[in-house]
Amino acid sequence: MIRPSKLVIRRPSIAVASLLLVVSLGATAQAPGPTAAAGNAARGKVAYFRVGCYQCHGGEGQGSPYSSAPRLGPAALPIAAFTLFTRTPRLQMPPYSPEILSDADLADIYAYVTSRAAPVALDRLPN
Amino acid sequence: MSQSDEFSSGRRNFLLQAAATGAASAAATTVAAAQGTTPAPPATATPSVTEVRTEGRAGSDYMVDVIKSLGFEYICANPGSSFRGLHESIINYGGNSKPELITCLHEESSVAMAHGYFKAEGKPLPVMAHGTVGIQHASMAVYNAWCDRVPVYVILGNTLDATMRQPGVEWVHSVQDAAAMVRDYTKWDDSPVSLQHFGESAVRAYKMAMTPPSGPVVIVADTELQEQPIHSERPLVIPKLTPTSPPQAEAGAVTELARLLVEAEQPLFIADRLARTPAGLDRLVELAELLQAGVVSTIPNLMPPVGAGRMNFPTRHPLNQTFRVNAAIAAADVVVGLEISNFFGATNIFVDQVERTTRPAVRPDAKLVTLNSTDLIQKSNYQDFQRYAAVNMALTGDGEATLPSLIEAVRRLLTDQRKSAIERRGKALAEASAAARERFRVDAAHAWDASPISTARLAAEIWEQIRKEDWSLVSGGLSGWPVRLWDFTKHYQHLGVSGGSGIGYGAPAAIGGALANRKYGRLSVNIQNDGDLMYAPGVLWTAAHHRIPVLTIMNNNRAYHEEMMHIQRMGNRRNRGVDRAHIGNEIDNPGIDYAKLAQSMGWYAEGPISNPRDIGPALKRAIAIVKRGEPALVDVMVQSR
Numbered sequence: 001m002i003r004p005s006k007l008v009i010r011r012p013s014i015a016v017a018s019l020l021l022v023v024s025l026g027a028t029a030q031a032p033g034p035t036a037a038a039g040n041a042a043r044g045k046v047a048y049f050r051v052g053c054y055q056c057h058g059g060e061g062q063g064s065p066y067s068s069a070p071r072l073g074p075a076a077l078p079i080a081a082f083t084l085f086t087r088t089p090r091l092q093m094p095p096y097s098p099e100i101l102s103d104a105d106l107a108d109i110y111a112y113v114t115s116r117a118a119p120v121a122l123d124r125l126p127n
Numbered sequence: 128m129s130q131s132d133e134f135s136s137g138r139r140n141f142l143l144q145a146a147a148t149g150a151a152s153a154a155a156t157t158v159a160a161a162q163g164t165t166p167a168p169p170a171t172a173t174p175s176v177t178e179v180r181t182e183g184r185a186g187s188d189y190m191v192d193v194i195k196s197l198g199f200e201y202i203c204a205n206p207g208s209s210f211r212g213l214h215e216s217i218i219n220y221g222g223n224s225k226p227e228l229i230t231c232l233h234e235e236s237s238v239a240m241a242h243g244y245f246k247a248e249g250k251p252l253p254v255m256a257h258g259t260v261g262i263q264h265a266s267m268a269v270y271n272a273w274c275d276r277v278p279v280y281v282i283l284g285n286t287l288d289a290t291m292r293q294p295g296v297e298w299v300h301s302v303q304d305a306a307a308m309v310r311d312y313t314k315w316d317d318s319p320v321s322l323q324h325f326g327e328s329a330v331r332a333y334k335m336a337m338t339p340p341s342g343p344v345v346i347v348a349d350t351e352l353q354e355q356p357i358h359s360e361r362p363l364v365i366p367k368l369t370p371t372s373p374p375q376a377e378a379g380a381v382t383e384l385a386r387l388l389v390e391a392e393q394p395l396f397i398a399d400r401l402a403r404t405p406a407g408l409d410r411l412v413e414l415a416e417l418l419q420a421g422v423v424s425t426i427p428n429l430m431p432p433v434g435a436g437r438m439n440f441p442t443r444h445p446l447n448q449t450f451r452v453n454a455a456i457a458a459a460d461v462v463v464g465l466e467i468s469n470f471f472g473a474t475n476i477f478v479d480q481v482e483r484t485t486r487p488a489v490r491p492d493a494k495l496v497t498l499n500s501t502d503l504i505q506k507s508n509y510q511d512f513q514r515y516a517a518v519n520m521a522l523t524g525d526g527e528a529t530l531p532s533l534i535e536a537v538r539r540l541l542t543d544q545r546k547s548a549i550e551r552r553g554k555a556l557a558e559a560s561a562a563a564r565e566r567f568r569v570d571a572a573h574a575w576d577a578s579p580i581s582t583a584r585l586a587a588e589i590w591e592q593i594r595k596e597d598w599s600l601v602s603g604g605l606s607g608w609p610v611r612l613w614d615f616t617k618h619y620q621h622l623g624v625s626g627g628s629g630i631g632y633g634a635p636a637a638i639g640g641a642l643a644n645r646k647y648g649r650l651s652v653n654i655q656n657d658g659d660l661m662y663a664p665g666v667l668w669t670a671a672h673h674r675i676p677v678l679t680i681m682n683n684n685r686a687y688h689e690e691m692m693h694i695q696r697m698g699n700r701r702n703r704g705v706d707r708a709h710i711g712n713e714i715d716n717p718g719i720d721y722a723k724l725a726q727s728m729g730w731y732a733e734g735p736i737s738n739p740r741d742i743g744p745a746l747k748r749a750i751a752i753v754k755r756g757e758p759a760l761v762d763v764m765v766q767s768r
Contacts, residue, residue: 050705052691052692052695054767054768055691055692055695056692056768057768058581058582058766058768059577059766060574060577060581062581062583063573064582064606064768065567065570065606065607065608065611066582066604066606066768067606067692067768069768071570091476092478092480094695094696094700095699095700097699099702099704100702100703100704100705116573116574117574117576119573120572120576122569124572124575125568125571125587126590126591126594
């Protein structure tokens with residue numbers, strides 16, 4: 001029998017708050033890591049699906065209210081913060097160490113989510 | 128003649144005759160058995176009892192009269208020999224009307240249909256099943272009904288008298304205590320040993336099931352009672368059903384809660400299974416508007432989703448704070464849980480990392496209050512009662528029944544000075560609610576043209592097609608997008624979730640809900656998870672066979688994604704990666720063709736659709752079919768979340 005998930009990030013606003021904290025930490029981090037320029041969106045798409053980002057964040061990185069996973073693109077965090085959060089996430093997101101997700105893959109994933117289409121005009125949505 | 132009167136005057140005479148005949152028959156049989164011989168034919172032309180091959184009214188006829196007295200419209204069953212007497216009485220003696228027999232292809236489908244039916248109609252729908260293999264199939268659905276506090280009425284066939292069992296299958300289909308295996312998650316059961324006992328217990332079972340907190344009940348119909356001619360020496364009566372008034376919270380506690388609410392700066396209600404009836408929704412709106420207090424009616428990212436049990440509050444009401452739930456809970460100085468089991472989960476943050484941790488989501492000075500009827504009935508074994516919540520006040524009583532007195536108490540305590548402060552609060556909440564709504568519309572506008580199709584786009588496309596109809600979402604959450612994008616205002620527009628999170632609920636519950644909606648001409652909409660449908664897809668045939676109109680849209684994401692995320696968590700935690708997380712979780716290679724599956728069982732169906740621009744036209748065609756009174760399915764290839 002399927003058991004209820006305990007995976008979900010329960011509090012989106014807290015998740016975002018944590019993310020912002022990580023952003024500030026990431027901005028001062030000096031450790032080497034992936035750079036935005038190194039990424040390749042086509043390879044990133046493959047990696048994005050292979051390591052399961054789409055499960056919570058959607059196929060386009062659009063985020064989901066169900067899993068409280070924040071939107072990843074096209075407007076994204078700086079890659080340093082993106083990397084830090086992926087390596088050492090807060091709340092429910094599972095951690096991705098370099099052993100299971102290389103810096104190169106991470107840069108590619110970053111390139112993929114930041115290359116996603118902009119949102120359509122809101123008048124396309126029925127009211 | 129009232130229900131409490133005797134069976135009926137005409138029937139009384141028949142019963143008396145039957146009693147005499149039965150007694151004589153029994154006596155003759157007993158004598159013959161004692162002598163070990165075949166009794167000699169009597170001198171008259173009257174045939175010997177051992178030669179009787181037909182009979183008059185059977186015990187199951189009386190059972191049908193009892194069942195009819197309870198006002199059931201339908202009865203669901205997968206056929207079984209242990210209730211063959213009752214089955215025959217329903218279709219012949221009872222005329223297959225009120226109740227009409229609904230043919231199901233699995234007992235889990237029968238019970239889940241009854242579950243969905245109740246939430247649309249507010250009345251139970253009985254189910255017949257074998258006392259052994261039937262209830263074993265049905266048990267998961269019974270558990271869902273228990274967790275969701277739905278009064279499913281289960282009738283089990285069983286042959287208790289071992290000497291009456293045909294050797295072979297009847298033995299493996301018999302049991303000492305048929306209700307035992309579901310007793311941990313049913314409210315009441317009985318195994319009557321006489322017809323009158325059946326009559327009284329059947330009526331009692333109905334009362335027990337319906338009295339809040341509601342729950343499933345089981346009544347065993349012994350095969351001998353069903354099949355033997357009626358030979359009661361006393362006239363059988365059908366007991367009068369007197370519904371029990373729902374319990375209300377104690378008056379002093381209600382006044383104390385009213386005082387707390389009136390004095391609060393930021394009171395917040397979290398409602399889960401509050402609105403048992405449409406009146407519950409209306410009363411909560413009245414209370415919230417009186418106090419200009421926020422209401423959270425769904426927290427879909429809790430499992431099971433808190434507040435998704437019933438349609439408690441209009442989704443676009445300015446006081447609805449569901450879509451800024453975290454901010455609303457964090458700001459509240461008084462949080463009142465209304466018929467919510469998982470109040471601890473709603474007021475705390477649980478983190479599932481290597482070390483599982485919990486911390487409060489509420490202010491340290493927040494006053495926590497619960498108003499629940501579940502405190503009146505809790506069992507030990509299954510843990511659906513959730514973690515203990517340490518609260519400041521716990522009111523025991525039915526939430527909906529208590530709201531009128533709470534509203535009155537609040538009215539008495541509200542001063543003009545408080546009213547002006549309350550008005551300001553209401554305006555602020557309305558602005559916050561509108562801003563939250565705008566934010567999730569922006570969220571929905573992302574990945575708009577993606578393929579596979581985003582869950583938000585699918586929800587928007589469905590809404591575009593149904594928003595001018597009298598619609599009812601009979602099942603399906605679609606990652607919480609319908610409650611964000613659609614305008615839910617009526618009680619029947621959201622039938623809620625399974626309760627026990629037992630997969631396999633969605634399809635049959637949707638069709639049960641659609642069965643209830645049929646006579647009102649509502650457009651029943653089912654957003655169907657693929658894995659859920661494959662538990663017992665035969666329910667599609669039931670819908671076609673009984674011409675139950677329902678629009679089913681497949682949320683075809685080709686995996687048990689919830690479970691894949693669990694494996695992902697384990698793999699990452701152990702530094703092994705998630706490359707193989709699909710193993711054991713995907714429902715692909717080959718992909719299932721749900722349109723063909725539905726077509727094979729008599730449905731109009733089309734798909735799979737992977738271009739979002741094709742959804743609208745497909746839905747239009749399917750809705751036209753549904754409006755003709757038939758079921759229709761549109762298979763849509765959707766993203767995981």
